[in-house]
Amino acid sequence: MAVDSVARHRRGYYLYLIPGFLGLILIVIGPQIANFVLSFTAWKGVGTPRWVGAQNYQRLLTDDQFWGSMHNTLFYMLSMTVIPVLIGLVLASLLFDYVRDQFSERLSSFFRAAFYLPQILPLTVAGVLWGWILNPVGVANAILKMVGLGALAQNWIGDATYALAAVSLVIVWVQVGYCLVVFMAGLSRIDPALYEAAQLDGAGWWQRLVAITVPMLAPEIFVVALTTLIAALKVFAPVFVLTQGGPDDATLAPSYLTYFHFFTTQRVGYAAAVSTVQMILTLGLAVIFLVFQQRQAERGV
Amino acid sequence: MAEATVFASNPAKAAVAHAHQARSPMRWLVLAVLLALLVFTLFPFFIALLNAFKPGTDYVRGGPLSIPTYLQFDSIAKFWKDADYARKLFNSTLISVTVSVLAVGISLFNAYALGIGRVRGSTVILAILLLGTMVPQESIIYPIYWMAKTVGLYDTQLSVIIVTAVLHSAFGTYLLSSVMSTFPREILEAAEIDGATRWQTLTKVVIPIMTPTLMVLGTFFFIWTWNEFLIPVVMLVSNNNQTVAVAMGLTRGQNMSDPTLQAAAGLLGILPTVIFFLIFQRTLTRGVVAGAVK
Incomplete structure (x- = not known):
């Protein structure tokens, strides 16, 4: 095919990008720019926004x-990231490298499915x-009282001492399944011969985890860590x-703070x-993620 | 019985396992730890089921772990009626199915141009799309809310459908493009030699081959949309338009004094997810991987 015919040939494909691009401009890019501009104004959501320069950022x-x-x-x-990744690694390695051998493959899949369940539940x-x-x-608290530990009962989500830990617990409960599933899939691409050789050399489960599993899962760990860090923001x-x-x-959390100012106090510019700020932090992590993916693609992984 | 099948291992496999690792008493300790974690993971599901049908008097007397002396369906019925749950289920289903179809369609078109057409600037376009999926929704929600009010789409399900479909399709495009860039060239060339137009190649060649991938993507979009919270809670103020996730988010605290009603609310919230999970378990646990790593 001649060069200009290839070019013409390709041009026709641009038509297929129109619906996606209209959507992207209308829903993502446009609002993103508008939001950025609004951050330099004072606005109550009605009337005309008043330009205040960097005042919102100074107040922030x-x-x-x-x-x-x-x-x-x-x-x-x-x-969101550190604890679920650690638990996920240990669980994935136990289920893949221990439970499958010592018990059965089905038991291992059953555990994986059960741990994953909270992940697809609506967060609300x-x-x-x-x-x-x-x-x-x-x-x-009822259970604590029942087993005679009533003295330990707390207002878990209503007391400032425990609330952050309580919310964190719920987040860990949700997140472990995601890490586990991605790690287990990653493990299935590792050559079993590696584990067999390590076992012949007398390496225990923990040594195999540290020497084989973690290094081999490095790409998955990186992806999971970055996506969940972004989610944590x-x-x-x-x-x-x-x-x-x-x-x-x-x-x-910053998201709740913006929601609160957008829709409750109506301090739109400040929100x-x-x-x-939240967007810029996210973007920073996202760019790292993209560069990494690009490198992986180049290496042909 | 179920337990027996789970634990029964294939004798041939067991022999191989024996060759690999000596079975030690440690295995029971490991199993105990895993079971403890399993109990923790499934505890909220179990406790909701146990208490949703428990008479209030039983709860007062025996607490959350007691076995109900008889079953009552009043709590479920009350939450169902108060929350207008049938309506919420209908709304969530309608929105999720529409978003799923629409987002798969947009993703497919985009990916056809980027992955198969390999139009110039594909890498840059993909990067922009991926960033689009990653930016916090908080930083676009207000302008979207304002636009929806201006054009009269505020408090309509259509507004949620459009916004959610566009956001999901950015991710879908990213995923499908990488799958489609490995689409066998010979097949495309054969179609071209046979005189197929681009549209015919897409509908008669690409879509049939890609159907399994599109189904996985659609399943994910469905569940993500079902679980979506910020956009619907901002856009849908009237009770009649709200989704299950929003209704659940707003129930908070209202029924604090009635534990069995809370259990009933939780159980009704869990039920659709468990049903999807049982249907799509394999798709979900595999698909998440494609989504994360590819």
Whole structure:
């Protein structure tokens, strides 16, 4: 085919991009730009936005609620990423490298499926269930009383001391399944001969985990870590349902703060500034992710 | 019986396993740890089921772990009626199915141009799309909310459908493009030699071959949309339009004093998910992997 015919040939394909691109511009790019512009204004949602320059960002620097939410985000990164990745690795390795050998493949798949179940539940349903379990007269305290540990009963989600840990627990409960499933799929591409050789050399389960599983799963660990870190920056539904950011902002997340200012206090410009910061942080992680994927693709993985 | 089948292992396999690892008492410790984690994972499901049909007096007397002396269906009926749950299920289904079809369609068109057509700038376009799926919804929600109000689409399911479909299709395009870029060239060339137009190649050649992948993608879109919270909670204010996820998000705290009603609410929220899970278990646990790593 001649070069210009190839070019003409390709041009026809652009037509197929039209619906997707209209949508992208209307729903993602346009609103994103509008939000960025709004972050430099004072606006109550009605009338004309008033240009205030960087004032929203200056206020943000001294806003305890904003810094509190950022501080909490570090905790949410623990419960969205660090703890589930660690539990997921140990579980995946146990199910793949131990339970399958010692018990059966079916038992291993059964465990995998069961651990995955919370992951596909609507977060609000998870919130209703755990809200009921953790409230002062809820299931957790009732059980503590039943076994004679009534003294340990707490207002788990209503007391600022425990609320962040309680919300984190729910997030870990949801997240472990995702890590587990991705890691187990990654394990299935590892050559079983590696494990057999290690076993012949007398390596125990833990040594195989550290020497084979973790290094071989490096790409999966990276992908899971980055996607969940990005998700940690956007924690919203569990906070909305369980604590509404309280008590005393103990569980406040940036997403909830923006939601609160957009739709409750109607400080649209300020909320836009908070969400812009959130967007830039996300974008930073996303770019790292893209560069990594590109490298993987080049290496042909 | 179910337990017996789960535990029964194939004798041939067991022999091989023996050759691999000596069976030690450790295995029971490991199993105990796994079972403890399993109990923790399934506890909320179990406790909701146990209490949703429990008479209030039983709960007061025996607490959340007691076995009900008889079964009552009032809590389920009350939540079903108060929340207008049938309506919510209908709304969630309608929105999720529509989004699923629409988003698969947009993804397919995009991926056809990017993965098979290999139009110039594919890499850049894909990067933009992927970033589009990653930016926080909070940073686009207000302008979308304002636009919807301006054009009269606020509080309509159509607004949620359009926004969600576009957001999901960005991810779908990314996934399908990478699958389609490995589409066998010989088949495409054969279609071209036979005089097929681009549209015919798409509908008569590409779609039939890609159907399994499209079904997986559609399943994911369905469940993601079912679980979507921020967009519907902002866009759908009237009770009649709301989805299951929104109804659940707003029930919070309302029935604090009635534990069996909370159990009933939880159980009704769980039920659709468990049904999807039983139907699509294999698709879901495999598909998530394609989504994460590819």
